Amino acid sequence: MSFIRKVRSLLWKEIRSELQGKEMLSTMIVFSLLVVVVFGFAIDLNKDLMGGVLPGIIWITMTFAGILCLNRSFTAEQQNDCLYGLMLCPLDRSAIYVAKTIMNLLLMVIVEGVTIPLFFIIFNYPGPQQVGLFVIVLLLGTYCFMAVGTFLAALSSATKTGEILMPILLIPLIIPVLLSAVIVTKGSFGLVVSGADLYLKILVVYGVVFTVLPMLLFDYLLEV
Amino acid sequence: MSFIRKVRSLLWKEIRSELQGKEMLSTMIVFSLLVVVVFGFAIDLNKDLMGGVLPGIIWITMTFAGILCLNRSFTAEQQNDCLYGLMLCPLDRSAIYVAKTIMNLLLMVIVEGVTIPLFFIIFNYPGPQQVGLFVIVLLLGTYCFMAVGTFLAALSSATKTGEILMPILLIPLIIPVLLSAVIVTKGSFGLVVSGADLYLKILVVYGVVFTVLPMLLFDYLLEV
Amino acid sequence: MTENTRTSLIEKVLAWSTFLTVFVALYLALVYAPTEKTMGDVQRIFYFHVASAWVGMMAFLVVFVASIAYLLTRQANWDIYAYTSAEIGVFFTTIVLITGPIWAKPIWNTWWTWDPRLTTTLILWFLYLAYGKIRLAIGEEEKKARLAAVFGILAFAVVPVDFFAIRWWRTMHPGALVTSNGIALAPDMMLAFFASLFAFTLLYCYLMMRSVRIERIKAEIRLLKEGMFN
Amino acid sequence: MIITRGLIKTIGSKKILKGVDLEIAPGEFVTCFGPNGAGKSTTLKILAMLSKPSGGQVLIDGQDIRENGSTLRRKIGMISHNSFLYDNLTARENLEFYGRMYEVPDLKRRIARLLDEVGLSFATGEPVHSFSRGMQQRLSIARALVHNPPILLMDEPYTGLDEMAKGVLNAILSQLAQSKHTVFLITHDFDQGLEQSDQALILVGGRIAYTCNPRRVKREEFRRHYLELIGGVK
Amino acid sequence: MIITRGLIKTIGSKKILKGVDLEIAPGEFVTCFGPNGAGKSTTLKILAMLSKPSGGQVLIDGQDIRENGSTLRRKIGMISHNSFLYDNLTARENLEFYGRMYEVPDLKRRIARLLDEVGLSFATGEPVHSFSRGMQQRLSIARALVHNPPILLMDEPYTGLDEMAKGVLNAILSQLAQSKHTVFLITHDFDQGLEQSDQALILVGGRIAYTCNPRRVKREEFRRHYLELIGGVK
Numbered sequence A, B: 001m002s003f004i005r006k007v008r009s010l011l012w013k014e015i016r017s018e019l020q021g022k023e024m025l026s027t028m029i030v031f032s033l034l035v036v037v038v039f040g041f042a043i044d045l046n047k048d049l050m051g052g053v054l055p056g057i058i059w060i061t062m063t064f065a066g067i068l069c070l071n072r073s074f075t076a077e078q079q080n081d082c083l084y085g086l087m088l089c090p091l092d093r094s095a096i097y098v099a100k101t102i103m104n105l106l107l108m109v110i111v112e113g114v115t116i117p118l119f120f121i122i123f124n125y126p127g128p129q130q131v132g133l134f135v136i137v138l139l140l141g142t143y144c145f146m147a148v149g150t151f152l153a154a155l156s157s158a159t160k161t162g163e164i165l166m167p168i169l170l171i172p173l174i175i176p177v178l179l180s181a182v183i184v185t186k187g188s189f190g191l192v193v194s195g196a197d198l199y200l201k202i203l204v205v206y207g208v209v210f211t212v213l214p215m216l217l218f219d220y221l222l223e224v
Numbered sequence C: 001m002t003e004n005t006r007t008s009l010i011e012k013v014l015a016w017s018t019f020l021t022v023f024v025a026l027y028l029a030l031v032y033a034p035t036e037k038t039m040g041d042v043q044r045i046f047y048f049h050v051a052s053a054w055v056g057m058m059a060f061l062v063v064f065v066a067s068i069a070y071l072l073t074r075q076a077n078w079d080i081y082a083y084t085s086a087e088i089g090v091f092f093t094t095i096v097l098i099t100g101p102i103w104a105k106p107i108w109n110t111w112w113t114w115d116p117r118l119t120t121t122l123i124l125w126f127l128y129l130a131y132g133k134i135r136l137a138i139g140e141e142e143k144k145a146r147l148a149a150v151f152g153i154l155a156f157a158v159v160p161v162d163f164f165a166i167r168w169w170r171t172m173h174p175g176a177l178v179t180s181n182g183i184a185l186a187p188d189m190m191l192a193f194f195a196s197l198f199a200f201t202l203l204y205c206y207l208m209m210r211s212v213r214i215e216r217i218k219a220e221i222r223l224l225k226e227g228m229f230n
Numbered sequence D, E: 001m002i003i004t005r006g007l008i009k010t011i012g013s014k015k016i017l018k019g020v021d022l023e024i025a026p027g028e029f030v031t032c033f034g035p036n037g038a039g040k041s042t043t044l045k046i047l048a049m050l051s052k053p054s055g056g057q058v059l060i061d062g063q064d065i066r067e068n069g070s071t072l073r074r075k076i077g078m079i080s081h082n083s084f085l086y087d088n089l090t091a092r093e094n095l096e097f098y099g100r101m102y103e104v105p106d107l108k109r110r111i112a113r114l115l116d117e118v119g120l121s122f123a124t125g126e127p128v129h130s131f132s133r134g135m136q137q138r139l140s141i142a143r144a145l146v147h148n149p150p151i152l153l154m155d156e157p158y159t160g161l162d163e164m165a166k167g168v169l170n171a172i173l174s175q176l177a178q179s180k181h182t183v184f185l186i187t188h189d190f191d192q193g194l195e196q197s198d199q200a201l202i203l204v205g206g207r208i209a210y211t212c213n214p215r216r217v218k219r220e221e222f223r224r225h226y227l228e229l230i231g232g233v234k
């Protein structure tokens, strides 16, 4: 299918220009490690309390690393007005959205894969009881974040204020997701939280909403 | 003096283009409020423990708001290669550094003035016992942050990776400052911390070091 | 063939003496030195831990000095010294960050705490990693050297904090060995300690010499290439 | 074929286009002149569907751009003030990317030919950010031609080109004209602009102030007209 | 007076300038031609002290730029590919800012005159990001002249200018030439470039390949030389 082929080409372009030229990935990993360090000494608690706080710390760190990632995600398009070049092409606008989302997701998943095990080591926490649930909530939460985040990054890249605007659009939208993700993560740590499965359902619903709406709206966003 | 006059003109330009054109300030305030909210639910602790955690939260929030502020601080200079225009002028390079630092400090102080009282309200914490010490450590910490941050923003704006590089240069350099600031802040909250005055001294020393070194090095930074 | 492609006599001597001293130091640390009473054999990590920490910080001091020298003289040599030393410093700091937690686990019953000493050591490691990142992010040789030197000077602001962390205030991490009251070590341990310190310093010197030579060869190859294509 | 009827563009309270009526026959070569700030680039952007008119209609090959935008895009190639090139990709990678977006068959060969034509074969593997201004402009021309579009919209394409490259662009243009491509060219250079064109427009203050067939009007007369019109405005 | 001796610039392993020797007398008008990627802009940037030569020496008014950079800056005005203008500031604010950086006396009046000269008085209060390309170029010319520099370095200043504005720029240039300003002009346009200049250079592949006095050499002959030189390279 033409759509998939174009998404692939777009993704190829993303990877070529972001990863090779700019070492986005390694920088993001270092960044999230540093954030962990900042948390580490700024909030140093004893072990009993750590379980209650660690999920929050994980999600806040991922939020900041994600914002960093999103900020970069449309800058290449703004140099030399490349976004106009893309708009000129006969391609479904949502292909751009899909490719950028996949790229951002890829980056985030790699960052998480590296940093989260280190979180447990550094904070000296034994690790989640229900590893399966933990991985699921991690992926689901990250997906929701990037699905709506990429959309908003596109939106704010079209404004003058650009990257300073993006977080303040994104954070309020993403708060329900973070809230649910933190609670489910706590659940996966074996801390008794009432209604954790309800929150998981909320996450799934958000995942669906944040997939359908951007796909429908992206055409309007990049209309001209 | 010519130096001071030029700093004033540069500052005027900064304020004209950043504040008016881009609503940096209000966005930064909204951003830090949102961060507070995220913390609010991600890390919910009972009141007894809050005193130990709040200083950390305050400084982490200021770090992120500050990074946001620094990221924007050289973007105007990069459009149309304005930095070259500045370099062309017969002006002491450190005037650029001084003006940008003052601008960033101004922004941060306003943001802090608005958000920190709200922190205490949102987290339902009575407020620092030693208000004077609290204000001093806040200003001193912010000054150190912006003094070295502005310098590093200039440095990384000269590289290809730019704004993604800046935080990973800045955070490690600033960690001793944050570490000390958090401890002194805890002290100002009336929590007994041994050697808090020593940490205040460290802050002062960093304030001096981060004033002298950038002033000496800025010429090399913007050499051509 | 230029002089850089040959291993000089000094380098050869250095290589062999490093090899020998490391061997001797290993023997002294692992066999000769007495077992510590409370900690047991883990304490033997001490000899490598402290020596590599000191050599690491010394390496960053060299970065600092070479960076200043570069900005003043603008000779590419100083730049080469600065970043080879940074690389080697990161290497030794990595050893500290590996041996420290291995030691900490049995003693403190945790891999890591947010003690100022440990925190500053960790960020030192990050700082000089960032130093390398600056170099990667710039294409132009001269600019690369200049900006890296600027950062190399600035970054050194953290090293004294790391060094004095234990001397300034009470931390979980053991206090200073060397104080104004002399050295708080049993004589046998002291011998082993100084031997390993000496060995690590020699290792540093040898690595420096070798890497500097390699960098010079690289620079020469660049020049040759230019000559070929223009 | 391009037809616009009463094209209007306002930004804020500023009227940039005040009713532009264009008629470009298939295979015609139209050049548009006009003083700085007249609205030439704005018109071109609307034709390229990169900007929405505030009023009026645009028909390309009889189809309204509001309805058939996506199919019409394939027919258009554009050169703008900006190069639309990715700084971190090499010359070849840029063309490859755009070629794939247009699903150009036998892309490798086409790219090699285009790069050769614009005289960049010696720098195919170098990233665009290291290109000089003229080299970027050359690559931008290749980019616009990669899918061999029947309609070419060009905003001051001679910018930054050296004598040689100008010749190359002229050759490309005359070849396109012969093979019945429609060309809409914006330029300030009378010599280059009037040479090949079938129709010449002068846009002043958001309106078309003068149209002629440059084959019938002498260059000097055209210039006189132009200066008269400008003088009348400012 | 500008003198360069064996100017070399390398980026990575690429040799961009391979020994450029220039000699520009005070009050001289020098035009530099050359194919795309020859190194013209690179040379200009070095003369403007915006880029450091990898080797060689530059003397301006007898002073080495490495030692007296800060005092020499006051003497230089530059027009580049990029406008050096702040997008969010208005035309007047941009000039005011740069004027203050050069400590221009009686700034208000000078700005009003310059804006009038380049034909932008109608848009003084509008932000630069809403300017058309030509309007930005006009403002860029005003910016370069705000401190009335004795030395002017210009990289393709005619870009994007309409017929009228080209005339204005030519008038400004000839006025500068008469009042003993030193001008170094890069252009691809033989007509504009050769008209007023005392010395014409052709830079090819990072070397000066040809120098002449354009008053003695016919335009056609010069063009022939130029094409020959280019042909010899590629």
Ligand code: HEM
Pocket: C046, C049, C050, C053, C054, C096, C097, C099, C100, C101, C103, C104, C105, C107, C111, C112, C117, C118, C121, C122, C162, C163, C164, C166, C173, C174, C175, C176, C177, C178
């Ligand atoms: C967990 C990570 C650790 C790190 C990052 C670390 C880091 C360092 C550093 C940088 C130094 C040298 C600085 C100086 O001497 O001023 C040092 C020295 C030393 N470390 Fe550690 N250390 C760690 C764990 C430990 C543990 C668990 C012990 C033993 C309980 C230990 C015992 C010592 C001793 C005795 C010295 C020599 C102190 C002196 O003479 O100053 N360290 N460590």
Ligand SMILES: Nc1ncnc2c1ncn2[C@@H]1O[C@H](COP(=O)(O)OP(=O)(O)OP(=O)(O)O)[C@@H](O)[C@H]1O
Pocket: D011, D014, D016, D034, D035, D036, D037, D038, D039, D040, D041, D042, D043, E129, E130, E131, E132, E133, E134, E135, E160, E162
């Ligand atoms: N975003 C904008 N906001 C406000 N006004 C704008 C904007 N973009 C363009 N304009 C105005 O529209 C007018 C036409 O601009 P346009 O770029 O179309 O001119 P042009 O004919 O291409 O001129 P040039 O020959 O200089 O390129 C100008 O007066 C400009 O100031």
Ligand SMILES: Nc1ncnc2c1ncn2[C@@H]1O[C@H](COP(=O)(O)OP(=O)(O)OP(=O)(O)O)[C@@H](O)[C@H]1O
Pocket: D129, D130, D131, D132, D133, D134, D135, D160, D162, E011, E014, E016, E034, E035, E036, E037, E038, E039, E040, E041, E042, E043
């Ligand atoms: N940052 C860079 N990295 C690598 N090569 C560069 C860089 N900047 C310029 N170059 C190369 O230097 C050469 C000269 O560039 P320059 O911009 O001086 O050319 P120019 O003579 O001004 O050409 P034009 O007429 O196209 O403006 C070009 O071949 C270009 O590829």
Ligand SMILES: [Mg+2]
Pocket: D040, D041, D042, D155, E132, E133, E134
């Ligand atoms: Mg235009």
Ligand SMILES: [Mg+2]
Pocket: D132, D133, D134, E040, E041, E042, E155
């Ligand atoms: Mg050029």
